[in-house]
Amino acid sequence: MIEVENLSIDRKTFRINGVSFSIVENGINGIGGLNGSGKTTVLKAIYGFLKPSGGAVYIDGKNISGMKPREIASMVSVVHQEQPTPMNFTVRDVVQLSGYSRGQGGPGLEECLEACGIDHLSDREFSTLSGGEKRIVMFAAAMYQNTRYILLDEPMTFLDVDKAVRVMSIIRRFREAGKTVVIVSHDINFLYNECDSVILMRSGSVLYQGDPRKVINEKTLYEVFNVKFGRYESAEGVRFYPYP
């Protein structure tokens, strides 16, 4: 279980105001809100990259402030929106090196490359891949890292349609494997239709959290995004759309 308790973060131009929430186990947890609402900042605090000025993050009951990066990496994997560039290693080695902290069991290297549809890229140098391909490699790395918790920062942004579909299928596979996934996303329809639980943020505070079917509606969306939304039912589920 990941628990965020009264978390505060002070940055030069921005502040997280003592937020508290719990992450739902074995499911997809979405964090939504406008740019600058604090979504990514909270995510960075969950994996210990940002140190809180107050409050704490607990993973499986343990305060992460006392944990070494390696210990956190044995429990939490992260796929960032921007991929690290200074890696002149092959795709296979990038994925394999991400498994440094994994214990016994878990999917094999070839299985992860295949599941993410990048087995044909395994001998390519990581730095020569497109942005979308790099992101999928990092999904394979997270799969190989085989942690209980997987954090994803805007995983679908700037992806071509085919890669977005593949990423969505990988995320569903994580859920089927019993992983707990936390996704930062500004896509309301994704949050509503794919997530088991959502946290909606605005200006460094959590406004709403819970089951997206109960939490997300035209009224709450207006409060969070300051934009009027309409709603309609489609074959793919409920859709929200902004209107002037």
Place this chain on the structure above:
Amino acid sequence: MKVSFHYVPGEGFDSDDGKDTVRIYFSQDKKEMRHAPTELLLLAVGSCTSDDVLSILRKMRQEFSSYRCEVSGEKREEHPRMLKYAHIRYIFEGSVDPEKARKAIHLSLRKYCSVSITVERGGVKVIYSLIINGETVDDSVDVEEIKLEEEA
């Protein structure tokens, strides 16, 4: 990739390709504080493989308080006075897992380090030692003996 240098009378050669100046030894001027060309080759070997090794260890979240690299070599007595060997010593202080450091070194010396692999394929024996917190973990391992997992 292109480098250049010019002769500084009474001193030696100074690089002048727009980057920080490298001051190179000239045997006629005997400025001993300048690096000789073969020493520069050893520096290139050590820094190239260190780039790989530290990048890999950073990816593996290995924490070290200090790192240094020593590279020693010896040239043949007769002409051409080629390098006989290059012995790279990777020296860490801190919380570094020896297995992970070994893996990083093997990947570098067998697969990624363009300088050491160029040197080795040119007939120079390349060996390495790994020292962590003053303890020798691997001593004078011949790179020829290393087998990567994918080669096994």
